[in-house]
Amino acid sequence: MKEVGYRFDVIVVGAGPAGSASAYTLAKKGFKVLLVERGRIPGSKNVFGGRVYADPLREVFDGFDDSAPIHRWVTKERISMVSGDAMTSFEFYMRKNTSFTTYLTELACWMAKKVEEVGGTVLTEITVDELVVENGKVTGIRVGDEKVSSEVVIDAEGINRLLLERAGLVPKLELRHAGLGVKEVIKLPKKEIEDLFSLKEGEGLAWLMMGDITGGLPGGAFLYTNKDSVSLGLVVMLGEAVKEVREHISRYVEALRLHPLLERYFRNGRIMEYSAHLVPEYTWPSLPHRLYADGLLVAGDAAGLLLNLGYNFRGVDYAAYSGYLAAKAVEKAHEMGGMTSENLSVYERLLEESFIVKQLRKFRNAPKMRENRRLYSTYPELLNSVMGQLFHSSYEVPKVMEAFKRARKGRVGWLDLISDLLEVVRSV
Amino acid sequence: MMRKPMRVDDILNNDVWDVDYEPHIRVDATKCRECEEKPCLLLCPAQCYTLAGDEVLFSYEGCLECGTCRLICPHDAIQWDYPVSGRGIHFRFS
Numbered sequence: 001m002k003e004v005g006y007r008f009d010v011i012v013v014g015a016g017p018a019g020s021a022s023a024y025t026l027a028k029k030g031f032k033v034l035l036v037e038r039g040r041i042p043g044s045k046n047v048f049g050g051r052v053y054a055d056p057l058r059e060v061f062d063g064f065d066d067s068a069p070i071h072r073w074v075t076k077e078r079i080s081m082v083s084g085d086a087m088t089s090f091e092f093y094m095r096k097n098t099s100f101t102t103y104l105t106e107l108a109c110w111m112a113k114k115v116e117e118v119g120g121t122v123l124t125e126i127t128v129d130e131l132v133v134e135n136g137k138v139t140g141i142r143v144g145d146e147k148v149s150s151e152v153v154i155d156a157e158g159i160n161r162l163l164l165e166r167a168g169l170v171p172k173l174e175l176r177h178a179g180l181g182v183k184e185v186i187k188l189p190k191k192e193i194e195d196l197f198s199l200k201e202g203e204g205l206a207w208l209m210m211g212d213i214t215g216g217l218p219g220g221a222f223l224y225t226n227k228d229s230v231s232l233g234l235v236v237m238l239g240e241a242v243k244e245v246r247e248h249i250s251r252y253v254e255a256l257r258l259h260p261l262l263e264r265y266f267r268n269g270r271i272m273e274y275s276a277h278l279v280p281e282y283t284w285p286s287l288p289h290r291l292y293a294d295g296l297l298v299a300g301d302a303a304g305l306l307l308n309l310g311y312n313f314r315g316v317d318y319a320a321y322s323g324y325l326a327a328k329a330v331e332k333a334h335e336m337g338g339m340t341s342e343n344l345s346v347y348e349r350l351l352e353e354s355f356i357v358k359q360l361r362k363f364r365n366a367p368k369m370r371e372n373r374r375l376y377s378t379y380p381e382l383l384n385s386v387m388g389q390l391f392h393s394s395y396e397v398p399k400v401m402e403a404f405k406r407a408r409k410g411r412v413g414w415l416d417l418i419s420d421l422l423e424v425v426r427s428v
Numbered sequence: 429m430m431r432k433p434m435r436v437d438d439i440l441n442n443d444v445w446d447v448d449y450e451p452h453i454r455v456d457a458t459k460c461r462e463c464e465e466k467p468c469l470l471l472c473p474a475q476c477y478t479l480a481g482d483e484v485l486f487s488y489e490g491c492l493e494c495g496t497c498r499l500i501c502p503h504d505a506i507q508w509d510y511p512v513s514g515r516g517i518h519f520r521f522s
Contacts, residue, residue: 040446040514045493047522103521125514143513160495162510173499180496182473184439185521186430229521238471242500245470250436258433266430274439275522276473276494 003147008034008121010330011141011150012323013128013163015042017104017316018300019156020111021060021323026330027120034148035115036141038127043108045158047277048316049181050224050231051206052107053099056317056355060324061114069106071227072204074099076197079311081380082211085260088383101204101224101231103185104316111320131155131167131296138167138295152295152339154326156319159278159301169296170289176239177288179219179279179308182253183233186269190228196265197225208311211380213259215252217241218376220310223262229272230265232256235279235308237370250274279315280304282360283367291351292344297326305351307359309366309428310375318356325350365427374412374420382407436475440490448515451488452508453497459505460484467500492517 012023015037023035039045051074058064075096080089112122132140132147140149157163159178164170188196197205209221219236233253241249253274257266280301282288288304291297299305300319307314329347336343351357369375385407389398398406408417453476460466466484468477474490477497493516498508510516 038510038513039516040518044518044520045516047494047519105519105522127510127513160493160498160508160510162508175499178499180471180473180494183522226521231522238496238499241471242465242467245467248436248470248475249473250439250475251433254433254439258431263431269430271430271434271439271442273442273519273521274473274492275443275519276492276496277522278495278499 001142001145001147003149008032008148008150010034010152010154011036011148012154012156013141014156014158014300014302015112015122015124016046016108016156016158016300017111017320018302018323019154020108020115021320022154022156022299022327023115023120023122024061024111024118025324025327027115028118029331031330033115033120034150035112035120035122036126036128036143037112037122037124039124041109041124042112042122043105046104046108047181047183047275048104049183049222049233049235049313050226051099051101053314053317054097056321060320061111063114067110069102069110070100071102072100072199072202072225073097074101074206075203076199076205078205078207080207080209081383082209082213082261083377083381083384084212086384086388087261088380088387095203099206101206101226103226107316128157128163131163133167136294138293152297152330152333152344154323154330155296155298155302156300156323157302159280161302164298164302169293175242177280177282177304178238179235179281180238180241180249180276181233181235181279182249182276183231183274184253184257184271185226185229185231185273185275186257186266187229187272188266188269192268193225193228193230199225210310210376212377213256214376215246215255216377217244217252218370218373221256230269237281238278279308280306281308281367283364287348292329292341292347294341295339297329297344297347299323299326305356305360307363308370309363310370311428314359321354321356322351325354363428365423369423369427372420372423374416378412382411440474443492444518444520445489446515446518447489448511450512452511452516453486453488453491454507455484455486456505457484459503463503463505465502467502468497471500472497
């Protein structure tokens with residue numbers, strides 16, 4: 001292994017949201033930063049559902065509002081419970097620039113460009129083979145037979161975290177800690193999207209669906225409107241899907257596209273892209289694994305930092321912000337005299353004090369709640385049965401409670417119902 | 429077109445790859461022969477794993493690099509690597 005002559009202060013592995021946020025923050029402070037990405041361009045290996053919360057990115061990147069590739073600001077939230085061809089929806093509209101839709105591939109490119117603007121070096125088409133560990137300290141990366149050295153490496157390689165596994169720093173990800181997301185991006189004329197979903201120009205819809213629309217697999221379906229396309233897909237719990245999947249997983253996504261309640265939206269569409277990615281699904285309050293070592297910090301999906309509430313997902317902004325905090329930890333460790341494990345441990349403290357860990361702690365029961373199968377079959381059916389009785393009774397309309405009692409009968413016992421309700425209230 | 433079921437291959441045809449010369453995934457076929465569950469057949473989103481008779485056939489070319497197969501394989505038969513520099517799937521709109 002020959003050593004590349006130039007020595008960096010920091011090497012960041014992976015130009016996704018976490019990696020670019022780290023590299024940007026440190027390059028801006030004058031550190032010599034190398035950001036390496038295995039894809040042809042930043043973002044070309046990234047997939048998300050469809051929406052990003054803006055404020056954490058605003059805090060990290062200067063000029064966010066001037067140039068970030070925002071497709072639509074999400075003004076309309078729709079949550080639907082589906083059973084068969086019946087659907088009960090809850091919709092919320094408010095014009096506010098809080099979260100937006102985009103292509104993550106575009107957003108990651110923008111972030112990496114920001115890194116270059118502040119003097120960071122971004123190299124694409126570089127696959128890192130391993131973290132170089134010498135005397136228990138990470139001293140750089142190996143690419144082919146070349147070593148590139150640095151004071152510290154920030155590992156933002158993503159959820160598959162092969163480098164961390166190879167270095168013996170983390171075990172293989174467990175099935176129950178992963179979800180599988182699969183989606184189609186469907187091209188539609190811009191105007192048609194606005195007509196179909198009653199949106200004004202620049203406004204977007206985030207639509208989450210629960211019930212048998214996921215073909216019996218525990219998880220949820222989503223639809224996000226981009227500028228001139230929609231992202232349609234689902235996220236299923238991998239541990240359960242392994243036991244219960246009955247046909248090829250792409251068929252479950254196709255079933256959304258062909259679903260009697262949804263197919264009307266895609267009549268003039270054509271598929272632009274089909275993609276899949278794993279999603280971290282840890283149960284907190286414990287950190288999934290140690291996020292620092294001598295000469296090393298871990299950020300983003302590799303660190304398992306994603307919040308899934310069932311009705312909302314926070315992945316991209318959590319990743320970017322964890323990258324930002326990793327950068328802050330490097331700054332602090334630098335002031336303290338070096339990139340030792342002890343000095344870098346400040347990263348965990350920064351995470352603990354940030355909204356990321358606070359939120360993950362607060363919603364620590366959400367993953368367990370989402371394991372409750374009644375959420376995916378019984379309750380959507382029950383709700384739709386109640387609504388059916390209330391609105392499809394031509395002569396004798398039952399009282400709400402009467403309809404509810406009828407709908408409940410044979411579906412779920414009172415005790416289960418009450419304990420589920422309490423669990424939902426307690427969890428989210 | 430959109431209102432009819434499509435072949436997985438036709439759906440995947442919308443994607444772009446720069447296919448590596450060497451596979452980045454290696455499958456130990458002897459383990460597959462003894463595997464009863466074969467969850468890879470249904471859960472690999474790119475359908476890289478198919479059945480021909482009793483044999484699991486594997487092709488790496490259409491891989492989306494999600495890593496699902498590595499996690500779900502009950503017999504640890506899959507050795508999974510990142511494709512070499514710049515190769516593999518090239519997402520543009522995801």
